[in-house]
Amino acid sequence: MSAPLILVRLGTTDRMEAVLSAALDGLTIQELDAAGLPAAPVAGKRLLFAVGMDAYGPNPAFYEAIRWLRQNKGALTGCAAGLVVDGSGELYTKQAAQTLALAADLAGCAFPGKPLVEGTGSLYNQHILAGRLGLSWEETYRRRVRELALRVAGFSFPVFSRPRLLMLHASDHVRSNTVWMGRELLRMLPSTVRTREISLQNGTITDCRGCSYKACLHYAQNDTCFYGGAIPEQVLPAIRDCDAMLFLCPNYNDAVSANLMALFNRMTSLLQYHDLYEKYLFGIVVSGYSGSDLVAQQLLGAMCFNKTAILPPRFCLAQTAHDPGSARRMAGIEDRLRRFAAHIEQVLMGREKAMDGREAEGNR
Numbered sequence: 001m002s003a004p005l006i007l008v009r010l011g012t013t014d015r016m017e018a019v020l021s022a023a024l025d026g027l028t029i030q031e032l033d034a035a036g037l038p039a040a041p042v043a044g045k046r047l048l049f050a051v052g053m054d055a056y057g058p059n060p061a062f063y064e065a066i067r068w069l070r071q072n073k074g075a076l077t078g079c080a081a082g083l084v085v086d087g088s089g090e091l092y093t094k095q096a097a098q099t100l101a102l103a104a105d106l107a108g109c110a111f112p113g114k115p116l117v118e119g120t121g122s123l124y125n126q127h128i129l130a131g132r133l134g135l136s137w138e139e140t141y142r143r144r145v146r147e148l149a150l151r152v153a154g155f156s157f158p159v160f161s162r163p164r165l166l167m168l169h170a171s172d173h174v175r176s177n178t179v180w181m182g183r184e185l186l187r188m189l190p191s192t193v194r195t196r197e198i199s200l201q202n203g204t205i206t207d208c209r210g211c212s213y214k215a216c217l218h219y220a221q222n223d224t225c226f227y228g229g230a231i232p233e234q235v236l237p238a239i240r241d242c243d244a245m246l247f248l249c250p251n252y253n254d255a256v257s258a259n260l261m262a263l264f265n266r267m268t269s270l271l272q273y274h275d276l277y278e279k280y281l282f283g284i285v286v287s288g289y290s291g292s293d294l295v296a297q298q299l300l301g302a303m304c305f306n307k308t309a310i311l312p313p314r315f316c317l318a319q320t321a322h323d324p325g326s327a328r329r330m331a332g333i334e335d336r337l338r339r340f341a342a343h344i345e346q347v348l349m350g351r352e353k354a355m356d357g358r359e360a361e362g363n364r
């Protein structure tokens with residue numbers, strides 16, 4: 001059984017070639033490289049990006065492809081993709097994957113949950129799964145690539161007739177730019193989208209304690225966690241019961257705020273028994289000065305790469321606004337929110353059409 005898959009090579013290594021040749025054996029594959037990407041009609045296809053790099057990071061062709069994707073916002077409309085990143089050292093693989101995922105997403109490409117297989121130089125990053133499967137690190141790497149290729153080839157977008165959208169934030173209700181934008185957006189959605197808002201802002205969210213796997217499993221069996229409280233009692237059940245999440249993320253030191261990060265960390269307990277493979281991830285990121293791309297990458301890294309949510313095309317609206325209440329005075333903000341709301345509705349209800357991409361651009 002094999003569905004057509006387009007293998008897009010953005011740099012390669014000998015080890016990557018050996019892994020791809022074993023992992024993709026018997027599948028129907030069309031091959032492209034960075035130079036071929038602009039000329040090939042890939043819209044609507046299933047893609048496997050393969051990035052091979054030396055110890056110093058990706059090669060110039062990778063960055064050329066990133067620039068091309070950023071310039072051509074509709075180029076990957078209707079696509080869904082996976083990522084294989086092979087490094088010769090221990091660094092830069094995750095950074096390359098997140099940069100590519102954001103650029104491709106803003107060009108219209110979706111990613112299923114857990115869309116990344118990395119091979120760090122030592123392959124030590126395979127050791128836990130290798131232990132569970134009783135395979136060598138190399139065999140585990142190949143098996144993961146094959147499993148990803150099959151999952152991407154067979155991926156289809158979940159569609160909901162009355163989707164449930166959960167908005168999560170940790171900001172001040174009155175002064176916050178992100179909360180104002182999120183509430184405006186919810187107001188613009190049609191009543192067929194059922195919405196719910198949960199605030200994490202009460203100063204009592206404690207970060208993950210890092211219990212043993214066994215202890216975490218024990219608590220998760222009883223739908224709780226070592227600390228108990230709002231996260232297992234209110235927030236995780238709401239995530240379990242929704243079809244899509246909208247995270248409101250102010251940029252705090254080029255990262256999401258501490259309460260949101262604590263939620264990401266404590267979701268391990270939910271994931272012991274419930275995955276997010278059928279749920280979409282959306283975000284609104286607001287930076288006072290710059291860096292919304294870094295925050296968006298952190299959000300997609302945590303919730304899609306690690307926690308299994310689907311990254312829909314153009315998952316994130318980025319805004320630059322600093323002073324309390326200033327977002328609502330930004331030129332064109334209502335229009336941008338309206339287009340993002342329409343986009344969310346189209347994704348959730350399966351009415352996605354070619355979007356022009358403007359709703360995902362920064363406001364400056």
Ligand SMILES: Cc1cc2nc3c(=O)[nH]c(=O)nc-3n(C[C@H](O)[C@H](O)[C@H](O)COP(=O)(O)O)c2cc1C
Pocket residue numbers: 171172175176177178179250251252253254255286287288289290291321322323324
């Ligand atoms: C603790 C803190 C750290 C911040 N760090 C950054 C930063 O690194 N880069 C940036 O562009 N803005 C930064 N800002 C500004 C916020 O991103 C900006 O004010 C945004 O509008 C806040 O959204 P909110 O009103 O929803 O909280 C920071 C603000 C705070 C309070």
